[in-house]
Amino acid sequence: MTELQIRGKAEVVAGLFDPRDDWPFEARALRDELLQTYGTADMLPDVAGGWIARWPSVNTRCTYARGFRVCEEYVRGRGGHVLAAGFPLADAFARHLETAPTLHRVRGGRCGEMAPTGKPRxxxxxxxxxxACSSFYTHTVHARAAEADPWLLRSWLPASAMTAVAVPTALAHASLCAAMTATAKARGASHSKIPPDG
Incomplete structure (x- = not known):
């Protein structure tokens, strides 16, 4: 009779399916890019990738990923972290966008090379x-709540974004989300609503 062999925890974990493998290309690309800066110990790559993965449209995923990169670079360039930003930084970012040049392709440059030479937005x-920024912070608050029960918010989070994430500063996220919403509304802009699951 053959004896049952119990595998060690490391062996079991190594063989598990990683749901991030099912993410759309844009989500995986953003996560990989952020991993180069933040590493695997930081939750930002997974949180941002999961947020991009939940959008059904390729155009929306590309647009939101591009917008997130602008925000992330701005925050990091001022010594901050996107997941710990508050109202003052959100307001400063909104004002920065009023005069910041947009990225344009560099003629004769490397493939995909961009430079901030365009007119402001x-x-x-x-x-x-x-x-897009507001949507990201709303997502982080929902992801933080889903830690206690990942099935609780299944109606809000699509299967492609069902990744266990730890966001220790949910309160700061909600503050920044509200700040960005208020700033845009003060300028006469309307925000997109969270898309339905599907």
Whole structure:
């Protein structure tokens, strides 16, 4: 009779399916990019990747990932962390967008090389970017709540975004979300609503 062999925890974990493998290309690309800066110990790559993965449209995923990169670079360039940002930084970012040049392709440059040489964003473009930021922070608050019961918010989170994430500063996220929403509304912009699951 053959004896049952119990595998060690490391062996079991190594063989598990990683749900991030099912993420759309845009979500995986953003996560991989953020991993180069933040590493695997930081939850930002998973939180941001999961947020991008939940959008059904390729265009929305590309637009929101591009907008997130603008926000992340701004926050990091000022010594902050996106998951710990508060109202003052959100307000400063919104004002920064009013004069910041947009990225344009560099003629004769490397493939995909961009430089900040374009005109500042229009009111509508700034509103869309702030809407993306607001959506990201709303997502982090929901992801934080889902830690206690990942099935509780299944109606809000699609299967592609069902990743266990730890966001220790949910209160700061909610504050920044509200700040960005208020800033955009003060400029006469409307925000996108969270898309339905599907």
């Amino acid at each position: 229009s009111d509508a473009s700034r509103a869309n970017l702030l809407s």
